[in-house]
Amino acid sequence: MKPVAIRDLCISFGAVQVLHDVTFDVASGESFGLVGESGSGKSTVLRCMSMLQAQWTGDVIIGSQSVREMPLNARVRTVQMVFQDPYGSLHPRHSVATVLSEPLRIHGLDRQRARMEQALIDVGLPVDFLERFPHQLSGGQRQRVAIARALILEPEVLLLDEPTSALDVSVQAEILNLLARLRSEKGFTYLMVSHDLSVVDHMCDRFAVMQAGRIVEVLDRAAIPSNAATQPYARDLIAAS
Numbered sequence: 001m002k003p004v005a006i007r008d009l010c011i012s013f014g015a016v017q018v019l020h021d022v023t024f025d026v027a028s029g030e031s032f033g034l035v036g037e038s039g040s041g042k043s044t045v046l047r048c049m050s051m052l053q054a055q056w057t058g059d060v061i062i063g064s065q066s067v068r069e070m071p072l073n074a075r076v077r078t079v080q081m082v083f084q085d086p087y088g089s090l091h092p093r094h095s096v097a098t099v100l101s102e103p104l105r106i107h108g109l110d111r112q113r114a115r116m117e118q119a120l121i122d123v124g125l126p127v128d129f130l131e132r133f134p135h136q137l138s139g140g141q142r143q144r145v146a147i148a149r150a151l152i153l154e155p156e157v158l159l160l161d162e163p164t165s166a167l168d169v170s171v172q173a174e175i176l177n178l179l180a181r182l183r184s185e186k187g188f189t190y191l192m193v194s195h196d197l198s199v200v201d202h203m204c205d206r207f208a209v210m211q212a213g214r215i216v217e218v219l220d221r222a223a224i225p226s227n228a229a230t231q232p233y234a235r236d237l238i239a240a241s
């Protein structure tokens, strides 16, 4: 568990500036939400933090180290990401064992079968799923594998980009409960993007509201039921939920 400090994060695609001086802090072990309308830059923030996007300016500091300065093998056990679409982490032609071995390999470890089996047990899947391929799994099972892959090295920080939006409603709650249980068992800081304020209310201690690439306001979870936002945009967003 480490704290995260995001400082003056800016990124442009061509002539379009998509993030404008995004600055906020997430405390060690905190569960933090990021909300805002589609296109406001939420996924881009996470992609910059995990260095899937590299051409940004500003800083992302985890613990005392900038993610930019971390070699890949240190970064994989510091920050991991789960995508809205489980295929963001799963290659359609790679078995679950291959998917789970990838972070181990980057970290210089062998294909440790016991560790891969434990990762599946942790997310509530049977160990013989190591031999399965993504098309042999349900959407919820695929997302469990993506979570197992993200947590296999016990990272300090987990980035979750709408991790349940692509799933059936009945499966969404299962995955959210799994994430809450894993956080309390393993201890990691998480940053969850969601467009659903009821999910943020359920899952996050605090959250930031984004609009057009800027952080409008950072609020406590209690601000949702009471609508204690001071910025008009944040107040309207909460009122509309």
Ligand code: ADP
Pocket: 013, 018, 036, 037, 038, 039, 040, 041, 042, 043, 044, 045
């Ligand atoms: P959100 O996750 O809040 O819906 P995104 O971070 O995905 O928003 O996108 C923010 C804006 O940046 C959008 O206008 C999107 O089209 C643009 N954008 C994101 N990634 C790229 C990219 N690689 N190239 C060009 N534009 C991009």
Ligand code: MG
Pocket: 042, 043, 044, 161
């Ligand atoms: Mg997005």
